[in-house]
Every structure is written in structure tokens, then in C-alpha cells.
Amino acid sequence: MNDPTQPNVGLFATCLVDLMRPQVGFAAVKLLEAAGCRVSVPEAQTCCGQPAYNSGDEPDSIAIAKQVIETFSEFDYIVVPSGSCGGMIKRHYPEMFEHDSGWLAKATALAAKTHELLSFLTDVRNYSPTGVSYAGRATYHDSCSSLREMQVKAQPRKLLGAVAGLTIAEGNEAETCCGFGGLFCVKYPDISESMVDAKIDDIVKTGADTLLAGDMGCLMNISGRLQRRGIAVRARHAAEVLAGMGDLPAIGEPAKGRD
Amino acid sequence: MQPTSPNFKANAKAALADRPLQAALGKLAQGFPMRRAEAAARLPEFERLRDQARDIKDHVLENLDRYLELYEAKVVEQGGQVHWCETAADARAAILRICRKAGAISVTKSKSMIGEEIAINDFLEQNGIEPVETDLGEYIIQLRREPPSHIIAPAIHLSLDQVADTFLEKHTDLDPNRAIREPRALLEEARTRLRGKFLGADVGLTGANMLIAETGSNVLVTNEGNADLTYGLPKVHIVIASLEKIVPTLEDATTILRVLARSATGQDMSVYTTFCTGPKRPQDLDGPEEYHVVLLDNGRTKMIGSEFHEMLRCIRCGACLNHCPIYKSVGGHAYGWVYSGPMGAVLIPNLIGMETAGHLPNASTLCGKCESVCPMRIPLPRMLRRWRQRQFAAGRGGFVAKTALGLWAGLVTRPKLYRFLMGLGVAALGQLGSKGKFKWLPLAGGWTQVRDLAAPAGDTFVAQYHKGPRGDQSGDLIRKGWRP
Ligand code: SF4
Numbered sequence: 193m194n195d196p197t198q199p200n201v202g203l204f205a206t207c208l209v210d211l212m213r214p215q216v217g218f219a220a221v222k223l224l225e226a227a228g229c230r231v232s233v234p235e236a237q238t239c240c241g242q243p244a245y246n247s248g249d250e251p252d253s254i255a256i257a258k259q260v261i262e263t264f265s266e267f268d269y270i271v272v273p274s275g276s277c278g279g280m281i282k283r284h285y286p287e288m289f290e291h292d293s294g295w296l297a298k299a300t301a302l303a304a305k306t307h308e309l310l311s312f313l314t315d316v317r318n319y320s321p322t323g324v325s326y327a328g329r330a331t332y333h334d335s336c337s338s339l340r341e342m343q344v345k346a347q348p349r350k351l352l353g354a355v356a357g358l359t360i361a362e363g364n365e366a367e368t369c370c371g372f373g374g375l376f377c378v379k380y381p382d383i384s385e386s387m388v389d390a391k392i393d394d395i396v397k398t399g400a401d402t403l404l405a406g407d408m409g410c411l412m413n414i415s416g417r418l419q420r421r422g423i424a425v426r427a428r429h430a431a432e433v434l435a436g437m438g439d440l441p442a443i444g445e446p447a448k449g450r451d
Numbered sequence: 452m453q454p455t456s457p458n459f460k461a462n463a464k465a466a467l468a469d470r471p472l473q474a475a476l477g478k479l480a481q482g483f484p485m486r487r488a489e490a491a492a493r494l495p496e497f498e499r500l501r502d503q504a505r506d507i508k509d510h511v512l513e514n515l516d517r518y519l520e521l522y523e524a525k526v527v528e529q530g531g532q533v534h535w536c537e538t539a540a541d542a543r544a545a546i547l548r549i550c551r552k553a554g555a556i557s558v559t560k561s562k563s564m565i566g567e568e569i570a571i572n573d574f575l576e577q578n579g580i581e582p583v584e585t586d587l588g589e590y591i592i593q594l595r596r597e598p599p600s601h602i603i604a605p606a607i608h609l610s611l612d613q614v615a616d617t618f619l620e621k622h623t624d625l626d627p628n629r630a631i632r633e634p635r636a637l638l639e640e641a642r643t644r645l646r647g648k649f650l651g652a653d654v655g656l657t658g659a660n661m662l663i664a665e666t667g668s669n670v671l672v673t674n675e676g677n678a679d680l681t682y683g684l685p686k687v688h689i690v691i692a693s694l695e696k697i698v699p700t701l702e703d704a705t706t707i708l709r710v711l712a713r714s715a716t717g718q719d720m721s722v723y724t725t726f727c728t729g730p731k732r733p734q735d736l737d738g739p740e741e742y743h744v745v746l747l748d749n750g751r752t753k754m755i756g757s758e759f760h761e762m763l764r765c766i767r768c769g770a771c772l773n774h775c776p777i778y779k780s781v782g783g784h785a786y787g788w789v790y791s792g793p794m795g796a797v798l799i800p801n802l803i804g805m806e807t808a809g810h811l812p813n814a815s816t817l818c819g820k821c822e823s824v825c826p827m828r829i830p831l832p833r834m835l836r837r838w839r840q841r842q843f844a845a846g847r848g849g850f851v852a853k854t855a856l857g858l859w860a861g862l863v864t865r866p867k868l869y870r871f872l873m874g875l876g877v878a879a880l881g882q883l884g885s886k887g888k889f890k891w892l893p894l895a896g897g898w899t900q901v902r903d904l905a906a907p908a909g910d911t912f913v914a915q916y917h918k919g920p921r922g923d924q925s926g927d928l929i930r931k932g933w934r935p
Contacts, residue, residue, distance in 0.1 A: 207863075210912045211877050212905060217912035233916045236866040244860050246817060247852070248839030252860035259864055287833070336818035369776045373816025378897025380814050382464050385901040386780045387816075416902030419888060444905040446887035 201229040202267035204260070206277040207239035208408035209429075213443065216408065219435035220273045220309055227319035229269075236263045240277040245284060246374050257285045261298050269316070270306040273431055274407045275338025278308040283341050308338060309431060310406050311347040325356035326438040331400035332360060332430070333391070333414065334367045335407035348406055348430050355433060361398035365391065372413035388417045395425060402442075403427040415443040452570050452598055454803055456787030459810035466781040471610045476779050479607055483773035486717025487824065494713065504710050505828045507703045508764035511695075512755065518664040518697050519746075525667025529729025531742035539569035542747045546571060546656070546689060549743050550580055553687045555653035561671065561678035562586040563658025564602055564767055565691045565747055567789040568802070571656070582656075583648045585677040587641055594621045600783030602790060603715050603769040608782050611637070645677070655681040655739065657727075659692035660766070661707060662744070665700040668728040669744070672711065672721045679725055688727065688739035693747045695763040701726075707766060710826035715768040750802050758837040762797050764827040771821035771831060777814055786811060793821035793831040800838055805845075812838035874914050877907040 201224055205217040217233070224231045241256030260281065264270045272278035282303045289296040313319040332352070338344040352360055371377060371387025391414060395403055403418070403425050405411050415427035426442035441447055455462060466472055491497045511518055523533045534549075536542040542565075550558060558575060560566060560582055572582040572593065584593040588606035592599060594617050599605030606614070615631050618640055631637055657678050659669035669690045671678040682688040698704050704726075712718040731738030754763055772778045772792030783791035788799050788808070796811035812835040821831045846853065862869050883889070884906020890899060898904055910918075 205912050211873055212907050214910070214912035214915050217916065221916070233913060235870065235913055235917060237913065238863040238866055238869045241860075241863070244856055246836060246839065247856055248836065248841070248843035249853075249856050249860070250840050250843070252856065252864075255864050256860060259866075336816065336820070340819040340823055369816050369818035369820065371776070371816065373818070376814075376816045377901075380460070380463070381897045381900050382460075382467055383777060383780050383814065386467050387776050388901070390776075390780075412905055413902065416888070416898070416904055419903040420890075420901065441887065444888040444903055447909075 195230070198228055198230045199268040200266075201231050201269045201271050202264045203231055203233050204237055204240070204264065204270055204272045204277065204281070205233065206272060206274045206408065208412065209273055210237075212412065213408055213429065215437055215440055216273050216429040216431055219429070219431040219437050220271070222435045223309070223313060223319070223321075223431060224271060226321070227313050227317035229271075229317070232267065234263050240280040242277065242280045242284075243374055245280065245288070250288070254288055257288055257299065258295065261285065261295070261302050265298065265302060268305065269312065270302065271309050271312050272306065273309040273429065274409070275308045275335050275342045275344055276407050276409055278306055279337040279341030281306045308342045308344050308406065310351060310434075311342060311344045313434075314347040314350055319351075320354045321351060321434050321436075322354070324354070324434060324436045325358070326402075326433045327357040328402045328438075329359045329361055329398075329400045330402035330404045330433075331363050331395055331398040332366060333363075333370060333395075333403060333405040333410055335405055335410045336369050338406050339367055344406065348404070351434055352404065352430060358433070361400050363394040363398045365394040368394070370410045370414050372409045374409065377413060384413075385417075388413055389421075392417060392421065392423065396423065401425060402433075404430045404433060406430050411443055419444050452567075452573075452789065454788045454799075454807050456799060456803070456808040456811060459785060459787060459814060462785035462787060463781040463814070466785045471613060472608050472782050475608050475610060476782055479601075479604075479773065480779045483716060483769075484824075487714055487770060487773070488717075490713040490717040490719060493719070494709075497710070497713065500706060500710050501826050501828055504707050504766075504826055505764060507698060507706060508695075508766075508827060511697055511699065512760065512763055515694070515697070515755065518699060519694060522662055522664040522667060522697055525664065526729065526742070526744055527667075529667050529742070530732075531667065531729045531744060533744045533746055535746055535748075537748045539747070539749050542569045542691065542745050542749070543571060543574045545743075545745050546691070547574070547578055547580075549687060549689055549741075550575070550578075550654050553653055553741070555580055555687070557581045557583065557648065557652045558654045558656050559583050559585050559649055559652040559681045559685065560589070560655075561657045561673065561681040562589050562605065563656070563691055564599075564789065565658055565693055566656065567599060568693075568749065569691075569747065571691070583645070583652065585645055585649065585675075585681055586673065587638065587675060587677075590641055590645065591617060594618075598784065598789055600791065601769060601772055602767050602792075602794075608784065649680045649684055652681075652685045654687040654689060655683075655685040656689045656691060657682050659690050659696055659744075660711070661704050662690075662692055662697045663699075663701055663704050663726070664697055666726070666728055668701075668726045670704055670708070671725040671727065672708070672723070674716075674718075674722040676723045679723060682725075682727055682739060683737060686739060687741040688730070688743070690727070690742075690744045691747065692744065693749065693751055695751050711766055711768050714770040714824065714826040754801055759797060759801055759834055761829050762794070762801070762834060764829055765794055765798070766827060767794075768826055770824045770826065774820045774824050776816070776818065776820070793835070794829075797831055797834045797838070805838065805842060809842060812836075812842075870911070870914065873911055877911055878909065880907050881909045
């Protein structure tokens with residue numbers, strides 16, 4: 193059971209997965225185990241603190257960061273099914289402790305072993321899914337933080353390329369922000385609406401029936417707007433499809449067995 | 452100009468509903484970014500040049516006092532004069548003094564953002580001097596009495612028809628039935644009108660893309676050649692520039708020129724690049740008799756050493772505007788002052804105050820596209836966040852927002868309580884949202900105004916994982932094929 197060659201991975205599920213989409217957490221566990229990792233899900237995890245940090249609330253973001261650092265320092269790797277929360281730990285925690293050398297060292301050490309899930313599977317574990325299928329035409333949305341803070345671009349496409357029956361149709365605006373931006377979308381709903389509509393127009397142009405991405409924030413934003421506009425494109429986290437859970441209800445769809 | 456930045460939300464809403472503006476922004480969104488990407492790809496050392504350009508400006512900012520003194524000495528040595536101005540009012544007064552001394556009644560102007568910053572046109576008019584914008588875009592917005600909506604393409608918000616209507620309305624001495632719906636015709640009409648103005652001007656006022664300490668020169672970059680007629684024909688040339696425009700050497704200037712046009716319009720070089728050095732010398736055939744540099748601080752020295760220090764590297768290329776999804780949604784006027792886009796959202800609060808421009812750093816998703824294209828590698832998102840930190844520290848987040856954030860953070864840092872309450876909340880929401888989504892939820896108005904909200908799935912992931920459906924570890928169950 194305790195194979196010493198297996199790295200000890202702490203899964204930071206992120207608050208959105210934890211609260212809104214547990215199956216992404218389960219998919220992540222499944223994928224990480226298939227990639228030869230020992231996975232732990234610390235119960236003391238809550239949120240990475242990004243809403244506070246991006247609202248300029250330094251004291252609270254620092255308190256939250258310290259707690260995450262303490263909860264996850266013991267692991268060989270910290271894996272996050274989100275480029276946004278991953279980027280928070282990897283890029284912004286060290287920034288926060290610029291003037292606190294003790295915590296800076298801890299934050300930097302944690303940052304060094306923090307990875308976004310999909311890139312961890314390919315780049316660190318050299319993993320490729322086998323025996324997984326998904327019948328559909330999907331387009332992939334690059335979340336801003338996955339792309340620009342975590343350098344995730346080719347990795348999800350490589351993984352998804354191994355899924356039988358799945359075609360990826362690239363959108364011209366795959367790299368353009370969807371207008372979520374955390375609290376931005378509720379503070380400036382008009383601008384956010386115009387951005388998410390532009391994103392959706394681009395998705396529709398690809399002819400895809402499925403939208404995949406690696407960040408729940410973007411996925412909830414885009415899928416919520418797709419549903420409001422009555423467009424039949426289903427949104428899922430890429431990990432769900434990779435873990436063979438692509439037949440579960442898509443984001444915002446009623447669970448099976450309910451009306 | 453009177454800032455309308457406090458009305459950012461209303462400005463944005465109006466801009467989103469403005470059809471011609473949206474069409475113009477759509478064109479911009481397609482054109483500039485594509486051309487920049489192509490230009491960057493054509494030049495293998497482009498990324499290295501960006502590093503060099505950044506380093507040059509960093510070095511200047513570290514030694515600004517020394518380079519400014521060197522620069523002034525060179526200008527004086529060439530027979531020119533430097534007027535040090537701390538505020539916009541000082542700069543306006545200096546310009547007026549020079550104009551008065553020259554007995555000027557007409558001033559031609561090439562595009563200058565500093566000119567906009569100090570609102571020199573209105574001031575000259577109030578003092579009985581006619582300012583004439585000679586950049587086509589600036590000329591158009593001067594006729595319309597509008598501020599620029601983009602730092603390098605001031606009239607980008609207008610359609611061809613709107614420009615034609617403006618010409619018909621303002622050029623009343625011409626045949627009202629003339630055909631001017633074609634770009635060429637508009638250009639010819641503007642050119643004909645401007646030609647006379649160029650020849651009749653008493654003073655030429657230009658900006659400066661850079662000031663070179665080594666030679667005392669100012670660099671002018673245009674695509675129309677209007678700057679050359681502006682400084683070369685009148686008897687007096689006034690350069691108006693802010694003091695961070697300085698670079699040490701000609702070599703440094705060319706390094707920055709190599710990234711400037713590529714980042715701005717995707718051109719390898721702008722059509723006209725001019726180095727002006729001092730007044731006409733005895734052996735020169737033409738050129739101005741007087742050469743003045745009005746060197747403006749207007750808040751810059753306060754930025755040195757602050758968290759906005761790096762903003763002073765900006766070369767006003769406009770790349771961050773061209774690539775910004777917010778700018779592309781609402782255009783430049785929504786920002787409510789002379790600058791816009793990500794650089795404006797960082798700079799404007801520095802220049803006119805956070806109280807007035809407080810919306811701007813918040814109206815961003817921090818998507819990071821701007822930083823990825825900025826030739827000077829300015830960390831714009833980080834600085835937008837710095838403004839939010841200042842606002843939060845000053846209690847400007849708003850009481851409700853601040854209290855809500857505080858309560859939430861209190862919960863997030865107490866994992867046991869968090870788990871307990873989230874479990875309850877998720878279960879309750881899961882019951883309510885049995886259709887899988889909400890069309891409306893209390894307190895979620897900003898979200899549900901635009902989109903549905905996916906309902907949570909019964910219990911939190913962490914709780915499900917640890918309890919498992921039969922009380923054992925879900926990791927094992929998943930391996931055995933269990934599905935949530
Ligand atoms: S901030 Fe950078 S991209 Fe924006 S105008 Fe300045 S130099 Fe150009």
C-alpha cells in the first residue's frame with residue numbers, strides 16, 4: 193500500500209469543486225491514482241484566498257495563505273484541478289510574503305511543488321489515459337491563469353487526444369478571457385456579459401457540442417450563460433472526461449434520478 | 452478635461468449599447484493583435500529586445516536625476532531651452548509664455564498625450580490662440596470636441612460615416628453636396644485644410660516619444676509625417692514631454708523603436724521617425740529658430756519608488772489596449788479621462804486620484820493578456836491589484852463588501868466551522884436547485900442577471916470523499932468503480 197516510489201500528492205480540490213462540482217474532485221483522485229500517486233485530501237482545506245487577494249484584502253489573504261501552506265507542506269506535490277487556484281499558490285503566495293522572509297521561504301517551497309492537475313499528469317507523471325471514450329466534438333477554453341500563470345496549453349489537448357471518439361475543435365478565441373474574473377462578474381455584470389457572449393459566439397462557431405476547460409470558475413460562468421441563452425453546449429471539467437466520467441450530468445444539468 | 456471616471460459603470464453601459472462604437476472595436480480587436488503577433492514572429496530577437504527595452508528604462512529610472520541633467524545640458528548646448536514644470540498648470544503657463552513672446556495666434560500640434568493630459572488646446576483657445584491638431588485622428592476629434600479614445604489611434608471609435616458627417620457639419624465653406632464618403636476623399640479634404648494651417652502657424656507644438664540624454668534630441672514617430680511639418684515650418688518649436696521619456700543614448704532609442712511600432716501597429720517601423728535636435732543652425736536650410744522643451748512632472752516623481760514605479764517604463768504603444776478584453780468591450784471613452792485600457796487603469800488614479808478613478812483598477816478580470824504583450828514587460832495586473840489593496844486599506848471597498856469578505860475569510864480560516872456550515876449550505880442549495888441550476892438566487896443578483904447558476908450536488912467533495920457512501924475511503928471505492 194505504501195509504495196515508497198509513489199509520490200505523496202495532496203489534492204487541493206478548490207472551493208468551487210468542493211462546493212459545486214464534487215465529481216471533479218473524484219475524477220482528479222482517480223486520475224492521480226491511475227498516474228501512480230498516493231492521494232490525500234486534507235480535511236482542513238477550504239479556499240486559496242483568491243477572492244480576498246483580488247479584492248485588495250491583504251490581511252485576510254495572508255491569513256488564508258498561511259493556513260494553506262501549513263496544511264499542504266507535508267506533501268511531495270500539491271495538485272490543483274484549477275489553473276487559477278494553482279496560480280494563486282504558485283505565483284501569488286510568494287508575492288504576498290515579499291517582506292516576511294520566514295513565510296517567504298515556506299511559500300516558495302510550496303510554490304515549487306504546486307501543479308495544475310492536467311499539466312501535472314503529463315509533465316510530471318507522463319500519464320496518458322487508456323480505455324476512455326467520449327462521443328462528441330469538444331472545444332477547449334484556456335483559462336487565463338492556466339495559460340498565463342501556469343503555462344498550460346498543450347497538456348490538456350495531449351491528454352484529450354487519447355480519448356476515443358472525442359474530436360477537439362479549436363476556437364479562434366480559445367485564449368481570450370471569458371469575463372468571469374471572480375468578483376468582477378458580479379461587480380461589472382454588463383461588461384462581463386459582453387465578454388462571455390463573445391466567448392460563446394466563438395464556441396458556437398466551432399460547432400462543438402461540449403465545452404471543456406480546466407477551471408470551474410470559467411466553466412460555471414460560460415455554462416450559466418449558455419443555459420441562459422438556451423444554447424445546447426454541455427460544459428464539463430476536462431478531468432471528468434479523462435477519468436471516464438463524461439456520462440455524468442454536465443454542469444448545470446439536473447442529476448439523474450431527479451426531475 | 453473634466454474626468455467622467457466616477458461614472459465608469461454608466462459610461463460602460465452606454466458604450467456597450469453604442470452600435471457604431473461596437474463595430475469599430477470589433478475591427479480593432481481583429482486588426483492590431485494579429486499584426487502585432489505577425490511582426491513579433493518575423494523578428495527572432497523580439498523577446499530579447501523586450502528585455503533590453505525594459506532594462507534600459509529601469510536603468511534610467513534608477514538614475515533619472517543624472518540623465519535629466521545631462522539631457523538639459525545637451526539641449527542648452529544646442530541652443531535650446533528646458534522649462535521644468537511640476538504641474539499641468541505650470542506647463543500650460545510655460546507654453547503660453549513662449550507663444551506670447553513669439554506673438555503667436557496659431558499653433559500647429561502633432562499628437563501628444565501630454566498635450567491631452569494638460570488640456571493645452573482649451574487653454575490656448577481661452578487665451579486667444581488657435582490650436583490646430585495635424586494628426587488626422589486628432590484633427591477629427593478636435594472638430595468633434597472629443598477626447599481621444601485610444602493613445603495611438605485617437606479616433607478609433609468612429610466610423611467612416613461619422614467622420615464624413617463631422618466634416619460636412621464643420622467645413623461649412625465647402626459644397627455641402629460634395630462626395631466625401633470614401634477614405635481617400637476625407638483624407639484629401641483634411642490635407643487641403645491642414646496645408647494652409649501648417650504654413651501659417653507661428654508655433655509648432657509636438658510631443659516626444661523619447662528624449663535622448665546623449666544628444667539632447669527628441670524622437671518623433673508618426674505615420675503621417677505631420678509632426679515634421681509641425682516642428683519644421685514654424686519659427687518656434689515647443690516639445691512637450693513628461694520626464695520619464697528620457698533614454699540615455701541613441702543606441703537605446705533605437706532598441707526601443709524596434710519594439711515600439713511592432714507592439715503598437717505591427718509595423719516594423721513607423722513611416723516617419725524623426726530626431727529633432729535644437730533650433731536651426733547657421734548652415735541649416737530650414738528648421739525652427741527657437742527650440743523649447745516643456746518638461747512635465749505632473750505626479751511622476753511621486754510614482755518613483757512606489758508600487759507603481761514600473762509604470763514609468765511605459766512607451767505608450769497601446770498594445771495593452773489593443774489586447775484588453777475590457778477595452779475591446781467598452782472602448783476608451785468609458786474610462787473617463789485621456790488614457791484608457793490597462794495602462795490607463797494604472798496611470799489615471801496616479802494622476803487624478805483614486806477617489807475619482809477608483810472604478811478603473813477594479814474593472815478588470817486580471818486576465819494577464821496585457822502584461823503578456825507589453826513591450827516593456829510592465830506587470831499591469833499586479834499594479835491593478837495594488838490599487839485595490841490601497842482602496843481596501845483606505846476602507847473604500849464599501850462597508851458591505853468589506854464586512855462580507857471579512858466574514859467569509861473568518862470562515863475560510865476555520866476549517867472545521869467551514870466544513871460544517873458549507874455542508875449545510877450545499878445540502879440546502881442542492882435541495883432548492885433540483886433542476887440543476889438557478890435562474891435567480893438572493894444575493895447572487897450580479898451573477899443571475901446574466902447567467903444561470905449551477906446548483907451544488909448534495910454534499911461537499913471533501914465530506915463525500917472522507918465519508919464515502921458506505922463510510923469508507925472513496926479513493927478505494929473509485930478504484931472499484933464507484934461513481935459519485
Ligand atoms: S503599458 Fe506597455 S503595452 Fe501598455 S502602452 Fe505602455 S508600454 Fe505599451
